[in-house]
Amino acid sequence: MKVLSLFDGISCGRLALERSGIQVDEYVAYEIDESAIKISKKNWPDIQHKGDVTKADFTEYQHFDLLIGGSPCQSLSIIQAHKRQNLKGKSKLFFEFVRAMEEMKPKYFLFENVASMNEESKQTISELLGCQPILINANCFLPQDRPRLFWTNIPVEVDKLQECSAKLRDIMQKDVPEKYFYNYTLEGVDMAKKVCAHVVCKNLEMHRRVYNPEHKVGCLTAVCGGGQHRKILDGGRARKMTVLEYERCQGLTDGYTAGVSDSQSYKAIGNGWPVPVIAHVFTGLKDKQ
Ligand SMILES: C[S@@+](CC[C@H](N)C(=O)[O-])C[C@H]1O[C@@H](n2cnc3c(N)ncnc32)[C@H](O)[C@@H]1O
Incomplete structure (x- = not known):
């Protein structure tokens, strides 16, 4: 064809x-x-x-x-x-x-x-x-x-x-480096029944949406600047989703976008099909x- x-x-x-x-x-x-x-x-x-x-x-x-x-x-x-x-x-x-x-x-x-x-x-x-x-x-x-x-x-x-049963937990990367984690206050937030929770970032006094790995993530977008990456709860702490997790959430092969900067990868994946x-x-x- x-x-x-x-x-x-x-x-x-x-x-x-x-x-x-x-x-x-x-x-x-x-x-x-x-x-x-x-x-x-x-x-x-x-x-x-x-x-x-x-x-x-x-x-x-x-x-x-x-x-x-x-x-x-x-x-x-x-x-x-x-x-x-x-x-x-x-x-x-x-x-x-x-x-x-x-x-x-x-x-x-x-x-x-x-x-x-x-x-x-x-x-x-x-x-x-x-x-x-x-x-x-x-x-x-x-x-x-x-x-x-x-x-x-x-x-x-x-x-x-x-809707299929796949959830974030299935595609999560293990042993994610510390630099991906945020200093968010999650105390008092019962994530058990939530798809995502709005939490307060200690330093910035900003509300951020953090996704529960037992559910699906909201639509990935190309708007990734200014802390707009999708966030996930990992071991009780909030962190930015990695490029690999973005690739998996779009059904790409692992490492498909490797070779450009992370910010270009997030943007390209968020824009993709x-x-x-x-x-x-x-x-x-x-x-x-
Ligand atoms: C929504 S994205 C499409 C992504 C694509 N479906 C994929 O699977 O990666 C729209 C794309 O149009 C491109 N674009 C914008 N202006 C264009 C132009 N004048 N000629 C060709 N491509 C253009 C953008 O750079 C962007 O990658």
């Missing part, structure tokens, strides 16, 4: 194709983030990187089979609801996906984005892509809550999907090769 991937990030789509047993004859990626490209190249030396999507002539790919992509979601996401610009903000890059559909006319396509976008954006995307989205939460496969919308003409089995979800979608291509 020949694949064109827009907003390719760290090529989670390529890994998902491999996981679902789809033969990839050619994979062309458009991505501009240097660290993401470095991670992609390390894992997939065969991928052809082409850079900025706005400069592309998609008529070159008319013989390709599959178009995939999840455009930047910042201006669609609930995370920035107070200043949300919807499809007029950074997320307007979605229209590049539409242009690719028109110029390339792929047999199959998959467009992914956040489930928290407003109804108007959802309708616009559905009209332009010619189908309604399906909602899949990564919690069906992974210890992470990550509901996402998928517009696709690949037949996808969704009726039998349900949960691999088993995408692999599940691609399973519908198995008899179409």
Whole structure:
């Protein structure tokens, strides 16, 4: 199968194709983030990187089979609801996906984005892509809550999907170095029945959300600066989740993002696709090769 991937990030789509047993004859990626490209190249030396999507002539790919992509979601996401610009903000890059559909006319396509976008954006995307989205939460496969919308003409089995039993405890790293731990007050917080607790950081007088390893973590995001990493309770103490734990929560292979700084890894993983979800979608291509 020949694949064109827009907003390719760290090529989670390529890994998902491999996981679902789809033969990839050619994979062309458009991505501009240097660290993401470095991670992609390390894992997939065969991928052809082409850079900025706005400069592309998609008529070159008319013989390709599959178009995939999840455009930047910042201006669609609930995370920035107070200043949300919807499809007029950074997320307007979605229209590049539409242009690719028109110029390339792929047999199959998959467009992914956040489930928290407003109804108007959802309708616009559905009209332009010619189908309604399906909602899949990564919690069906992974210890992470990550509901996402998928517009696709690949037949996808969704009726039998349900939350799986995987929890944070299953992917936790052992013997995590001291530098990951925070000086948070957890006294008086009964974590037993909680998915996460808001605790007070002693020094900073700030409230932080700490996840219970017996549950799933909230959606990993690319917003990792200023102490925004997901936090986990480990031996009664709060600590930052490690890069390895981030990779596992997205269904990547261990060390997939190694070779860039930790902050670039956290960002790239938070931006990425949960691999088993995408692999599940691609399973519908198995008899179409
Ligand atoms: C939500 S992320 C997609 C991540 C990807 N699905 C993955 O599995 O890693 C959006 C990506 O679009 C990239 N991007 C932003 N502007 C772009 C442009 N003009 N051309 C190509 N990629 C761009 C960002 O660098 C970011 O990696």
